[in-house]
Amino acid sequence: MLAPARDRYAMYNANKLKIGLFGSNCSSGRAVTKVPERWSGNWPDNLRLARMADEAGIDFLLPIGRWKGYGGDTDYQGETLETITWASGLLASTRRITIFGTVHAPLFNPVIAAKEMVTADHIGEGRFGLNIVVGWNEGEFEMFGVAQREHEARYDYAQEWIDAITLIWSDREDFDFQGKYFNMKGIRGKPKPYGGSRPLMMNAGSSPTGQAFAIRNCDAFFIQASRTSLAETAQRVSGVQALARQGGREIGVYTVGVVTCRATRKEAEDYYHYSVVEHADWSAVDGILALKDISPQTVPMEEYVTKRRQYAQGMGGLPIVGDPDFVASQLADLSNAGLTGIGISLVNYIEELPFFCQEVLPRLARMGVREASGA
Numbered sequence: 235m236l237a238p239a240r241d242r243y244a245m246y247n248a249n250k251l252k253i254g255l256f257g258s259n260c261s262s263g264r265a266v267t268k269v270p271e272r273w274s275g276n277w278p279d280n281l282r283l284a285r286m287a288d289e290a291g292i293d294f295l296l297p298i299g300r301w302k303g304y305g306g307d308t309d310y311q312g313e314t315l316e317t318i319t320w321a322s323g324l325l326a327s328t329r330r331i332t333i334f335g336t337v338h339a340p341l342f343n344p345v346i347a348a349k350e351m352v353t354a355d356h357i358g359e360g361r362f363g364l365n366i367v368v369g370w371n372e373g374e375f376e377m378f379g380v381a382q383r384e385h386e387a388r389y390d391y392a393q394e395w396i397d398a399i400t401l402i403w404s405d406r407e408d409f410d411f412q413g414k415y416f417n418m419k420g421i422r423g424k425p426k427p428y429g430g431s432r433p434l435m436m437n438a439g440s441s442p443t444g445q446a447f448a449i450r451n452c453d454a455f456f457i458q459a460s461r462t463s464l465a466e467t468a469q470r471v472s473g474v475q476a477l478a479r480q481g482g483r484e485i486g487v488y489t490v491g492v493v494t495c496r497a498t499r500k501e502a503e504d505y506y507h508y509s510v511v512e513h514a515d516w517s518a519v520d521g522i523l524a525l526k527d528i529s530p531q532t533v534p535m536e537e538y539v540t541k542r543r544q545y546a547q548g549m550g551g552l553p554i555v556g557d558p559d560f561v562a563s564q565l566a567d568l569s570n571a572g573l574t575g576i577g578i579s580l581v582n583y584i585e586e587l588p589f590f591c592q593e594v595l596p597r598l599a600r601m602g603v604r605e606a607s608g609a
């Protein structure tokens with residue numbers, strides 16, 4: 235079976251801590267906020283952002299596969315760009331950054347998906363990556379007229395889906411695929427992925443089944459970092475890596491963070507409070523929580539209040555709020571805890587990225603977790 239080339243796995247550089255941007259294909263990104271400068275998510279802004287990130291040495295862009303907005307005052311993530319076509323456009327316009335497509339296995343026929351991804355991979359000359367998702371949002375599936383499977387069966391299905399896709403990407407030609415979910419005859423898929431290796435694959439399942447799926451199939455796995463204990467984060471990372479090694483595999487472990495970086499700690503804290511506390515889109519937050527069956531009726535009040543705050547402040551990602559020294563030290567700590575990388579989000583990616591790149595990346599290079607040039 236094809237493996238990703240070493241260069242792909244390293245995302246074509248030697249940065250010890252990979253840094254990516256998460257969620258820019260969606261309106262409002264990952265900040266459930268009403269502030270007027272919230273992220274548009276439109277194409278011109280995505281294109282400018284991708285070029286800026288590519289030039290500045292950011293390692294990857296990770297989009298969200300979202301089909302239906304969450305409503306609320308802002309219709310949070312109501313406008314989203316489909317991720318494989320989004321990635322294709324951006325790969326054509328960049329030179330070195332890895333760009334993922336986030337693909338719902340139950341919604342894409344594997345023969346079509348395999349070819350779409352190969353096309354994106356050729357456009358990017360090997361820089362396309364796949365985030366496999368099985369879905370969780372009932373309303374999205376209803377919109378497609380597709381029944382959501384029971385939780386365990388979702389990953390059983392995804393296994394067949396990815397097995398079919400990796401076979402299509404391999405040297406096999408004119409083969410049949412007969413499984414529990416697919417019965418496909420005379421499969422032919424040409425061209426193959428760029429350069430004789432396959433795209434990087436990632437998954438972010440939080441259940442034991444989702445984690446086992448990632449460990450079996452993927453090169454990268456996203457976990458939730460502890461908000462309170464670095465030791466706990468380190469333990470989660472080494473736990474995943476130990477399980478992977480038991481299965482004879484290596485896996486990169488990543489997390490997601492929400493960065494507010496300003497010249498002073500006070501400025502950062504003030505902006506954080508202004509954007510995602512005072513001006514949070516609470517009606518959207520409540521809608522998201524309801525979809526996940528989190529309400530005062532289903533969980534203890536204290537947990538509900540905590541979840542409500544955490545979802546407003548970056549949908550559960552780790553908040554990193556402070557001046558460049560503080561932000562860099564937090565990121566270096568995550569690297570030292572064993573994480574391979576982090577997908578960060580910003581309230582307005584274009585306005586905030588230059589300061590982050592100018593101030594935080596060189597500090598990380600001096601701390602030994604990034605290459606000096608940032609490229």
Ligand SMILES: Cc1cc2nc3c(=O)[nH]c(=O)nc-3n(C[C@H](O)[C@H](O)[C@H](O)COP(=O)(O)O)c2cc1C
Pocket residue numbers: 297298299300336366367368369370371437438439440441442443444445456457490577
């Ligand atoms: C970094 C990250 C990215 C994700 N991207 C998406 C996405 O784009 N679309 C989606 O429906 N789910 C997404 N998810 C949800 C996961 O794929 C997964 O369904 C969720 O964590 C629940 O885990 P489980 O499937 O193991 O129960 C993402 C989660 C994380 C942490």
